[in-house]
Amino acid sequence: MAAAEAVTGVRPLRGHYEAYYRHQAAHRLAYRDLYRRFAKVVQDMASARGHGDFTICDLPTRLEIIEVIRDDPATAQEFEIPVFQETLATYARTDAWLALGYVSWEGSARGLEVYRQPFAGSTP
Amino acid sequence: MTRRVAIVGAGIVGTTLAYHLVQAGHRVDIFENGPDIPYPHAPQFANEVLYANRFAAPAQAIPEPLPSGVKGLTQSGDYPGKIDDERSMCVGGQATRWWGITPRLLPESFRPKTLHGYGDDWPITYGELEPYYCQAEHYLGISGSGDDNPFGPPRSQPYPLPPFALSHTDMELAAKLSACGLRVHTTPQARTRHAYGGRPACQNVGKCATCPVGARYSPNHHLALAMRTGLLTLHTNAVARRIVLKGNRVRALVYHPDHGAVAKECVADVVIVAAGAIESARLLLLSSASGIHRNGLGNDSGQVGRNLGFHHVWRGHMDFKQVVMAGRAGPPTMLSHQFIEPAGPRAYGGVSVELFDYFSDAHIESLARRHWRSGAQMVEALRPALHCRSITFNAETQPGPGKYAALSKKSTDRFGDPFMHVHYELDAFDHETYHVSSRLAERFALALEADSVELDPVSNYWSAHHHLGTCRMGSSPRDSVVDSFGAVHSTPGVYVCGGSTFVTATALQPTLTMVAMAIRSARHVSEMLRTS
Numbered sequence: 001m002a003a004a005e006a007v008t009g010v011r012p013l014r015g016h017y018e019a020y021y022r023h024q025a026a027h028r029l030a031y032r033d034l035y036r037r038f039a040k041v042v043q044d045m046a047s048a049r050g051h052g053d054f055t056i057c058d059l060p061t062r063l064e065i066i067e068v069i070r071d072d073p074a075t076a077q078e079f080e081i082p083v084f085q086e087t088l089a090t091y092a093r094t095d096a097w098l099a100l101g102y103v104s105w106e107g108s109a110r111g112l113e114v115y116r117q118p119f120a121g122s123t124p
Numbered sequence: 125m126t127r128r129v130a131i132v133g134a135g136i137v138g139t140t141l142a143y144h145l146v147q148a149g150h151r152v153d154i155f156e157n158g159p160d161i162p163y164p165h166a167p168q169f170a171n172e173v174l175y176a177n178r179f180a181a182p183a184q185a186i187p188e189p190l191p192s193g194v195k196g197l198t199q200s201g202d203y204p205g206k207i208d209d210e211r212s213m214c215v216g217g218q219a220t221r222w223w224g225i226t227p228r229l230l231p232e233s234f235r236p237k238t239l240h241g242y243g244d245d246w247p248i249t250y251g252e253l254e255p256y257y258c259q260a261e262h263y264l265g266i267s268g269s270g271d272d273n274p275f276g277p278p279r280s281q282p283y284p285l286p287p288f289a290l291s292h293t294d295m296e297l298a299a300k301l302s303a304c305g306l307r308v309h310t311t312p313q314a315r316t317r318h319a320y321g322g323r324p325a326c327q328n329v330g331k332c333a334t335c336p337v338g339a340r341y342s343p344n345h346h347l348a349l350a351m352r353t354g355l356l357t358l359h360t361n362a363v364a365r366r367i368v369l370k371g372n373r374v375r376a377l378v379y380h381p382d383h384g385a386v387a388k389e390c391v392a393d394v395v396i397v398a399a400g401a402i403e404s405a406r407l408l409l410l411s412s413a414s415g416i417h418r419n420g421l422g423n424d425s426g427q428v429g430r431n432l433g434f435h436h437v438w439r440g441h442m443d444f445k446q447v448v449m450a451g452r453a454g455p456p457t458m459l460s461h462q463f464i465e466p467a468g469p470r471a472y473g474g475v476s477v478e479l480f481d482y483f484s485d486a487h488i489e490s491l492a493r494r495h496w497r498s499g500a501q502m503v504e505a506l507r508p509a510l511h512c513r514s515i516t517f518n519a520e521t522q523p524g525p526g527k528y529a530a531l532s533k534k535s536t537d538r539f540g541d542p543f544m545h546v547h548y549e550l551d552a553f554d555h556e557t558y559h560v561s562s563r564l565a566e567r568f569a570l571a572l573e574a575d576s577v578e579l580d581p582v583s584n585y586w587s588a589h590h591h592l593g594t595c596r597m598g599s600s601p602r603d604s605v606v607d608s609f610g611a612v613h614s615t616p617g618v619y620v621c622g623g624s625t626f627v628t629a630t631a632l633q634p635t636l637t638m639v640a641m642a643i644r645s646a647r648h649v650s651e652m653l654r655t656s
């Protein structure tokens with residue numbers, strides 16, 4: 001989750017990312033192991049930088065660690081799609097729409113009134 | 125005496141028949157090729173909305189995939205999609221994944237030959253079907269307005285539920301269109317504006333194809349009610365393989381439970397085939413017997429499989445200078461029926477124009493198809509989509525020699541029975557309809573002051589999963605397979621119901637008409653069983 005926060009830029013994250021990872025871990029053995037390996041890699045890198053725990057690292061440190069993983073062909077090969085791109089795919093369907101100015105995304109109960117009102121959000 | 129009816133297919137047509145027949149006191153067995161799925165469809169919704177993405181298919185597919193050898197349709201012609209993938213085989217059939225747009229046909233829709241000089245007239249009139257349209261609208265819980273569509277057909281009863289309002293942007297666009305003589309209106313839909321018949325009110329979660337709460341109608345709803353009577357037996361993963369006659373009259377249905385090798389017989393007074401246009405034709409063809417049935421049931425004149433018709437949907441989008449924020453109302457909102465029935469003789473089809481409050485999926489996908497470094501980068505790339513809105517044309521087609529389904533000469537299922545082969549190609553009529561649609565797209569874009577409008581090329585057409593014809597209704601066995609109740613000519617006790625019996629495809633979504641006709645057929649079968 002700490003990595004997802006860093007890569008999506010959303011803080012705090014809502015529960016749908018966790019639900020996604022749990023679903024993958026519950027149904028796909030390969031993902032369970034992969035998430036464990038990923039946690040170990042970021043943890044080791046955080047320790048090497050003198051931080052006890054990746055999850056409590058500040059955002060720049062987390063981003064720096066993630067950049068290293070994504071730029072190293074060996075780790076990128078393993079984690080780029082199942083961790084980073086899948087997280088961003090979840091983001092594209094959800095929080096990206098909030099960032100674009102929508103009050104909620106398709107898939108959440110949006111009610112039958114808001115869409116009839118003039119658009120009140122800001123389009124940054 | 126309780127009579128026994130066997131129904132093939134637990135889609136919206138099969139379940140409508142089953143529900144009405146058990147209400148009338150008959151015992152019904154319904155045979156469904158596919159599995160049952162959890163209802164309401166919340167797990168499926170979570171899979172599709174949250175867990176599926178372009179990198180990872182959901183781990184648990186809902187419905188679960190069919191065993192190999194159950195589907196295997198082959199195709200030729202120019203249809204760009206894979207037809208086999210368009211067929212949902214599970215309890216509820218395609219209507220577990222439909223949008224629920226439910227217009228009635230117009231009185232003119234039933235007389236294309238007389239009024240426009242193409243296709244054939246139906247052996248039933250709008251007036252005969254109108255009371256059943258009312259019943260079907262109550263049965264499905266349709267929200268709609270009988271007042272705002274000046275091109276709508278006459279109605280004897282209001283819709284059971286009020287319509288879903290147009291969105292704020294819809295209203296702005298509607299005003300501009302109206303100033304240029306283009307009329308738009310709300311969309312009748314099998315989606316609950318208020319709680320209705322045990323279904324909760326819609327809360328605008330999505331585009332409706334999968335509804336997590338059952339606000340959008342799904343056949344599972346009435347299937348559950350029918351099961352409670354104790355008169356209905358549902359056989360899942362059970363493929364119907366042959367209809368067996370004694371003389372000319374039906375005797376039994378042969379089926380294979382649990383996709384197994386062992387065949388069983390269900391002795392029945394009536395067998396109703398409601399297996400969709402392609403599989404219904406297949407079952408009639410596979411059930412050949414002696415005499416007039418040597419080429420399949422109802423096929424003495426070689427009509428089974430002919431007259432296949434899809435709808436042709438061409439999708440497009442308009443780009444605007446201003447932000448239009450499409451997608452705030454997920455489900456269908458605004459459409460125009462102004463061009464569904466141009467008067468007089470013509471050699472092109474009518475079109476219904478959908479201007480739903482959607483951004484174009486293709487547009488979004490092309491923006492989102494890259495690998496991204498960060499959320500911020502992705503948002504920047506998505507920003508142009510805020511200026512974009514979809515426009516879709518749902519076009520009428522006419523049957524012709526280049527559109528048919530027949531038993532495949534190459535591909536067989538696990539029992540050695542041939543699968544179906546579909547040949548489908550656009551004809552001159554369809555190309556002309558596309559030209560009409562393109563010109564209309566320009567006209568709508570101009571009225572809306574859009575910067576640009578882009579329509580898919582003619583070759584990129586989509587059936588909208590509306591597979592129609594193949595067992596068309598008519599009064600004579602020379603040019604049809606069934607009568608207007610679905611009774612197969614000269615074969616007492618065998619019926620075909622659903623879109624397969626449509627004479628033409630019209631420019632309107634077909635399912636409300638299928639349900640209205642199924643209710644009419646159920647009443648007819650029930651009366652016939654009582655009096656015979």
Ligand SMILES: Cc1cc2nc3c(=O)[nH]c(=O)nc-3n(C[C@H](O)[C@H](O)[C@H](O)COP(=O)(O)OP(=O)(O)OC[C@H]3O[C@@H](n4cnc5c(N)ncnc54)[C@H](O)[C@@H]3O)c2cc1C
Binds near residue numbers: 137399623
């Ligand atoms: C995404 C999507 C959106 C749609 N939107 C709309 C819309 O807005 N409006 C509209 O009017 N329509 C819409 N449709 C189409 C609509 O869903 C169909 O017209 C309708 O559901 C067809 O119902 P049916 O019962 O005739 O056939 P089906 O749903 O195809 O059911 C037939 C059933 O028969 C079973 N079967 C076949 N052969 C055998 C056999 N030999 N033995 C046992 N079982 C067998 C199949 O497994 C299947 O479950 C949409 C469809 C899709 C997929």
